Amino acid sequence: MVTIKDISKKCGVSPATVSKALNGYDDISEETIRLVRQTASELNYTPNAAARLLKTSISHNIGVLFVDDTMSGLTHEYFSYILNSVKEEAEISGYDITFISQKLGKRKMSFLQHCLYRNCDGVVIASVNFDSKAVHELINSDVPVVTIDYAFDNVSSVLSDNVEGAYELTSYLLNMGHRKIGYIFGEQTSVTNKRLVGFNKALKEHGVSIPPEYMVQGRYHDAEVVREATARLMDLPDPPTAIMFPDDISFLGGQAELTRRGLRVPEDISVCGYDGINLSGLLQPPLTTWHQDADRIGKESVRKLIETIEHRSTCAAEQIMVSGQLVSGSSVREWDEKM
Amino acid sequence: MVTIKDISKKCGVSPATVSKALNGYDDISEETIRLVRQTASELNYTPNAAARLLKTSISHNIGVLFVDDTMSGLTHEYFSYILNSVKEEAEISGYDITFISQKLGKRKMSFLQHCLYRNCDGVVIASVNFDSKAVHELINSDVPVVTIDYAFDNVSSVLSDNVEGAYELTSYLLNMGHRKIGYIFGEQTSVTNKRLVGFNKALKEHGVSIPPEYMVQGRYHDAEVVREATARLMDLPDPPTAIMFPDDISFLGGQAELTRRGLRVPEDISVCGYDGINLSGLLQPPLTTWHQDADRIGKESVRKLIETIEHRSTCAAEQIMVSGQLVSGSSVREWDEKM
DNA sequence: GATGTTTTCGAATACGTTTTCGTAGTTTCA
DNA sequence: TGAAACTACGAAAACGTATTCGAAAACATC
Numbered sequence: 001m002v003t004i005k006d007i008s009k010k011c012g013v014s015p016a017t018v019s020k021a022l023n024g025y026d027d028i029s030e031e032t033i034r035l036v037r038q039t040a041s042e043l044n045y046t047p048n049a050a051a052r053l054l055k056t057s058i059s060h061n062i063g064v065l066f067v068d069d070t071m072s073g074l075t076h077e078y079f080s081y082i083l084n085s086v087k088e089e090a091e092i093s094g095y096d097i098t099f100i101s102q103k104l105g106k107r108k109m110s111f112l113q114h115c116l117y118r119n120c121d122g123v124v125i126a127s128v129n130f131d132s133k134a135v136h137e138l139i140n141s142d143v144p145v146v147t148i149d150y151a152f153d154n155v156s157s158v159l160s161d162n163v164e165g166a167y168e169l170t171s172y173l174l175n176m177g178h179r180k181i182g183y184i185f186g187e188q189t190s191v192t193n194k195r196l197v198g199f200n201k202a203l204k205e206h207g208v209s210i211p212p213e214y215m216v217q218g219r220y221h222d223a224e225v226v227r228e229a230t231a232r233l234m235d236l237p238d239p240p241t242a243i244m245f246p247d248d249i250s251f252l253g254g255q256a257e258l259t260r261r262g263l264r265v266p267e268d269i270s271v272c273g274y275d276g277i278n279l280s281g282l283l284q285p286p287l288t289t290w291h292q293d294a295d296r297i298g299k300e301s302v303r304k305l306i307e308t309i310e311h312r313s314t315c316a317a318e319q320i321m322v323s324g325q326l327v328s329g330s331s332v333r334e335w336d337e338k339m
Numbered sequence: 340m341v342t343i344k345d346i347s348k349k350c351g352v353s354p355a356t357v358s359k360a361l362n363g364y365d366d367i368s369e370e371t372i373r374l375v376r377q378t379a380s381e382l383n384y385t386p387n388a389a390a391r392l393l394k395t396s397i398s399h400n401i402g403v404l405f406v407d408d409t410m411s412g413l414t415h416e417y418f419s420y421i422l423n424s425v426k427e428e429a430e431i432s433g434y435d436i437t438f439i440s441q442k443l444g445k446r447k448m449s450f451l452q453h454c455l456y457r458n459c460d461g462v463v464i465a466s467v468n469f470d471s472k473a474v475h476e477l478i479n480s481d482v483p484v485v486t487i488d489y490a491f492d493n494v495s496s497v498l499s500d501n502v503e504g505a506y507e508l509t510s511y512l513l514n515m516g517h518r519k520i521g522y523i524f525g526e527q528t529s530v531t532n533k534r535l536v537g538f539n540k541a542l543k544e545h546g547v548s549i550p551p552e553y554m555v556q557g558r559y560h561d562a563e564v565v566r567e568a569t570a571r572l573m574d575l576p577d578p579p580t581a582i583m584f585p586d587d588i589s590f591l592g593g594q595a596e597l598t599r600r601g602l603r604v605p606e607d608i609s610v611c612g613y614d615g616i617n618l619s620g621l622l623q624p625p626l627t628t629w630h631q632d633a634d635r636i637g638k639e640s641v642r643k644l645i646e647t648i649e650h651r652s653t654c655a656a657e658q659i660m661v662s663g664q665l666v667s668g669s670s671v672r673e674w675d676e677k678m
Numbered sequence: 679g680a681t682g683t684t685t686t687c688g689a690a691t692a693c694g695t696t697t698t699c700g701t702a703g704t705t706t707c708a
Numbered sequence: 709t710g711a712a713a714c715t716a717c718g719a720a721a722a723c724g725t726a727t728t729c730g731a732a733a734a735c736a737t738c
Contacts, residue, residue, distance in 0.1 A: 001455070003724055014688045019726060027686060046448075046455040050389040050398070051724035054693040059389070060443075067426075074423040075416070084413040087406075087438055094444025096457060098435050099426055104399075105433025109385075116340070116385040118435060223621050252621035259623050279618065282562050282591035284598050342694055353718045358696060368716060390694035393723040 002043045010039050022047075053119055062090055062305060063100040063120035065111060065138070066127050073127030076221060077249075077277040078294055082148065085298025086124060093306050095121070102134060111138045122305045124148065130190075144308040146301045149191055151319055156308060158301040158320045162191050165290040165324050166198030166244075169272050172288070172326060173242045174206045177335040178270060181210060182233040182240035184218040184226055184254070186247070195274075199244070210240075220246050223253030230254035234261060241270060241335050248273035248280045248289055266333040276327045286329030297322050341382045349378050361386075392458055401429055401644060402439040402459035404450060404477070405466050412466030415560060416588075416616040417633055421487065424637025425463060432645050434460070441473060450477045461644045463487065469529075483647040485640045488530055490658055495647060497640040497659045501530050504629040504663050505537030505583075508611050511627070511665060512581045513545045516674040517609060520549060521572040521579035523557040523565055523593070525586070534613075538583070549579075559585050562592030569593035573600060580609060580674050587612035587619045587628055605672040615666045625668030636661050 004022075008015045013032060021028045021036035028036075053059045066073030066083060073079035090097050100114045100123060111134045115123055126148035128135060139145055139152055147157040173181055183199055186192045203209065213236060218229040226246060230253070233240055245251040251273045255265065263269050265285060273280055276291025300320050308315045343361075347354045352371060360367045360375035367375075392398045405412030405422060412418035429436050439453045439462060450473045454462055465487035467474060478484055478491055486496040512520055522538055525531045542548065552575060557568040565585060569592070572579055584590040590612040594604065602608050604624060612619055615630025639659050647654045 001724090005724080015725080016688055016690090016727080017686085019724095020687090023726080025727095029686060032686085046452045048393075048458065048724055049456050050392045050458055051693090052726075053389045054387075054393060054695090054724080055726045057693080067423075072423055074426070075419050077414070077416070080414050080419050084406075084411055087413070087440075091440050091442055092444070094446070096437050096443070098437060101426075101430050103430055104435070105431070107433070113385045117388050119387065119389055249618070249621070252618070255623055256621065279588070279591070282588070282595065284594060340694090344694080354695080355697080355718055355720090356716085358694095359717090362696085364697095366716060371716080387694055390723090391696075393694080393725095394696040396723075 001048075002045050003048070004045075006043060007036060007040050007045060010043070011035055057119070059119040059121055060095050061118060061120055062095050062097055062302070062309075063115050063118065063123040064097050065100045065123055065125040065135075067099070067101065068128040068132065068134075069102075070129050071127055076127065077279070078247075078275050078292060079127045081277075081294035082126060082298040082301075085295045086302050087298075089299045089302040090306075093302070095302075095306065110134050112141050112143065115141075115143050122146070122309045124301050124305055125150075126301075144305060144312065146305040146308070148297060148301055151190070154317050156304050156318045156320070158297050158304065158322060160191075160292045160297055161321050161323050162194035163198040163201070165274065165292070166195035167202045168198075168326050169244060169274070169288075169290050170199050170202035171206075172328070173244070173270065173272070173332060174202060174208060176242075176270070176332055177337065178240075178242040178332075179208055179335075179337060180214070180238070180240040180242070181208075182214045182216070182243040183210075184216055184229045184233070184243065184245055184250075186218060186220040214240055218246050218250060221249050223250055223256070225253070226250035227253035227257045230257040234258070234263075242332065243269065243271050245271060245273050247275045248277050248287060249275075251287065266331050270332040270335065272332060276324070280327065281329065283329075283331075285331050287327075288329040288331045289327050291325045291327045293322050293324055340387075341384050342387070343384075345382060346375060346379050346384060349382070350374055396458070398458040398460055399433055400435050400437055400457060400459055401641070401648075402454050402457065402462040402482075403436050404439045404462055404464040404474075406438070406440065407467040407471065407473075408441075409468050410466055415466065416618070417586075417614050417631060418466045420616075420633035421465060421637040424634045425641050426637075428638045428641040429645075432641070434641075434645065449473050451480050451482065454480075454482050461485070461648045463640045463644055464489075465640075483644060483651065485644040485647070487636060487640055490529070493656050495643050495657045495659070497636050497643065497661060499530075499631045499636055500660050500662050501533035502537040502540070504613065504631070505534035506541045507537075507663075507665050508583060508613070508627075508629050509538050509541035510545075511667070512583070512609065512611070512671060513541060513547060515581075515609070515671055517579075517581040517671075518547055518674075519553070519577070519579040519581070520547075521553045521555070521582040522549075523555050523568045523572070523582065523584055523589075525557060525559040553579055557585050557589060560588050562589055562595070564592070565589035566592035566596045569596040573597070573602075581671065582608065582610050584610060584612050586614045587616050587626060588614075590626065605670050609671040609674065611671060615663070619666065620668065622668075624670050626666075627668040627670045628666050630664045630666045632661050632663055 004015045004018045008018045018036050021033045098118050100111050122144035124146045130150045145155050151157045216229045216232050219225040245254055265271055273287045273289035276289045280287040280289045343354045343357045347357045357375050360372045437457050439450050461483035463485045469489045484494050490496045555568045555571055558564040584593055604610055612626045612628035615628045619626040619628045
C-alpha cells in the first residue's frame with residue numbers, strides 16, 4: 001500500500017507538505033502542489049480512510065438500520081427503493097453506508113455500539129421495531145439520527161404522508177360511487193394508525209359510515225393472512241363492493257381468494273393497493289394504488305442527516321412530510337348503488 | 340469516547356495489558372482479566388474499528404459491488420435476496436459490508452480505489468457489467484474477490500446453475516406435450532448463454548427442433564420489451580403453444596399482451612418464468628418457474644470469500660455451482676398436438 | 679540596511695489500538 | 709541453594725494521516 005510517506009520521499013518534501021498539498025491547503029506553493037499530485041497519481045496513491053478518521057474523527061460513513069429481528073427491509077420493494085436512494089444520495093455527498101446490526105461475529109452488540117465501533121457519523125433508521133430498547137438507546141445517544149416513517153421528539157424524521165394516501169384512495173372510491181368499503185389494515189403501527197385516520201376522514205367528509213365488520217386486521221406483505229381477511233369480508237351477509245388492501249403485495253393474496261370465488265376485478269369487486277411499486281402497473285388489471293415516493297424519502301433523509309452531522313449545533317429537528325401520488329389503474333369500477 | 344487508556348487508568352494497569360485482557364491473550368492473570376473486562380463494561384467501552392484496522396490491517400469489512408451505471412442490484416428482487424443473505428452471512432462471521440461505487444463526493448474513484456480507501460478485506464461482485472475496465476481492474480488486483488453468476492479464471496465464483504434451470508423448465512414443457520415452445524431470452528450475457536444451452540439440450544434430448552423465429556430477444560425485468568417480444572411470437576402464422584420468459588417480472592409484460600389478445604393462461608397458452616421470487620406463487624394462476632436459491636448463493640459467496648481472505652495462500656479459486664428447483668404452479672397445461 | 683510582512687515548508691504530536699520483546703518476580707527442580 | 713523455567717506485566721514502537729506552530733526564506737517598506 002502506497003502512503004503519504006512514499007510520496008514525500010519521492011518528492012523530497014515532508015509528509016506534512018504532501019498531506020497539505022493533497023488536501024488543498026493554501027500555504028503550499030502551486031509548484032509543489034503540482035509535483036505532489038503528479039507523483040501521487042503516478043504511484044496510484046489512495047488515501048486511507050481509517051487513518052484519516054483516526055485524526056479527524058469523521059468517518060464519512062453513515063449507518064443504515066433497515067433490518068432487525070422482526071423484519072428485513074432489504075427484500076421489501078418499498079424499502080429496497082428507499083435504500084437505493086439513500087445509498088445514491090449518500091455517495092453524492094461523499095459518504096459510504098454501513099448496515100447496522102446487533103451481532104458481529106460472536107460478539108453481541110447493541111445498535112449504538114455497532115455505530116460507535118464503526119464510527120458512523122450518523123444513522124438513518126427505517127423498517128425496524130421502533131419500540132425496542134435498542135432503537136431507543138440509539139435515538140437517545142449523541143449519534144445524529146433520522147428516522148423514516150416514524151416520528152420521535154427531538155429527532156428529525158422523514159414521513160410518507162399516510163393520512164393523505166389513505167384519504168385520497170378512500171375519496172377516490174367514494175367518488176366512484178362506492179359506499180360499502182372494506183378496509184384491511186396492517187399490524188398496529190403508527191403508519192397503520194395514520195392510514196386509518198385518512199380513511200375515516202374521507203368517510204366523514206362524504207357522510208358515509210361503514211359497519212365495524214368492514215374493518216379487518218391483516219398484515220403487511222403477508223398474502224396468506226390477507227387472503228383470509230379477504231375471505232372474512234366476502235363471507236359477510238352484505239359484503240363490501242370495494243376493498244382497500246394493506247399493500248400491493250398482500251393484495252395478491254386477496255386476489256387469489258377473489259378468483260377462487262369466481263369474482264372478477266373490477267367487474268364484480270373493486271380493489272386498491274398501497275405502495276405503488278413497479279409491479280402494480282404490470283398486474284392484470286393494473287392496480288389502482290398509492291405511490292409512495294420512496295426515492296424522495298431516501299434522499300430527504302440523507303440530506304437532513306448530513307445537515308445534522310455537519311451543523312450539529314445549529315440544526316434543529318424537523319419532520320419532513322413527503323407526498324405521494326394516486327396511481328389509477330383499472331381495478332376500480334364505477335359503482336351504482338341500485339345495481 | 341471511552342478508550343483503552345481510560346480503562347487502563349481506572350484499573351491501574353498499562354494499556355497493553357488492557358488490550359491483551361480484552362483480546363484473550365494468555366499471559367494475563369485470570370484476576371486482571373476479570374477486573375479489566377468488568378470495568379470495560381462499566382465504562383461502556385466500545386473498541387474502535389479504525390484504530391484496530393490501522394494496526395492489524397484487517398478491516399473486517401467486505402465490499403459488495405451490486406450496482407454500476409447500467410444496473411441496480413438493490414431493487415431487483417433476486418439480487419436483493421442475495422444481498423440480504425450476503426449481509427447475514429457476513430455478520431455471522433464478524434464482517435460488515437460496504438457498497439462499492441465509482442464516486443464518492445466529488446472524487447471519482449475506481450472500484451479498486453474505493454476498496455482500498457475503505458480497506459475492504461475482500462469483495463463480492465454481482466449484478467454489474469462484468470466486461471467493464473473498472474471491474475477487470477478489481478478482479479486482477481490483490482483484493483480477494485468472489486463473483487456471482489459470472490466466472491473468471493483465477494477467481495472464485497458462485498453460479499446459479501442456469502443450464503440446469505433452463506433444461507428442467509424446457510423438459511417440463513416437453514413432458515407436458517408441448518412441441519412448439521417459444522423462448523424469449525434476455526440481453527446477451529453469460530447467464531443468457533447458459534440458459535440457451537440448457538434449452539437446446541432439452542430439445543435435442545427429446546428430438547424436437549423449433550423454428551428460429553421462436554427464439555426472440557427480450558430483456559430481463561423489462562415488461563414492455565417482453566410484451567413486444569410476446570406480440571411478435573403470437574403474431575407468427577403458427578404461434579407457439581408455450582412460452583418461456585426471461586424472468587417472473589418480465590412475464591407480467593407478456594401476460595398483459597396475452598390478456599389483450601383474449602388468451603387465457605394456461606387454457607390457451609402455457610407459460611413459465613424464471614427466478615422463483617416470492618411473487619410468482621401469488622399470481623393468478625401461480626406461475627411455473629425456476630427458483631434460484633438466492634439465499635444459498637449469497638451464503639456460499641461470503642463463505643468462500645472469507646475463506647480466501649483468511650487463508651489467502653492456500654485457498655484455491657473454485658467455481659461453486661448452486662442448484663435451483665422447479666416451482667410448478669398452474670401456468671402450464673398438458674398439450675395434445677391434435678387439438 | 680533594518681524592520682516588518684508574507685510565503686512556504688517541516689518537526690512534532692496525536693488519534694486508539696496491537697504486538698514484540700524485555701524484565702521483575704515467582705516457582706520448580708536437582 | 710543456585711540455576712532454570714515460568715508467570716504476569718509494561719515500555720515502546722508502529723499503523724497512516726491531519727494539524728498546530730514555529731522558523732527559514734523571500735520579499736516589501738521606509
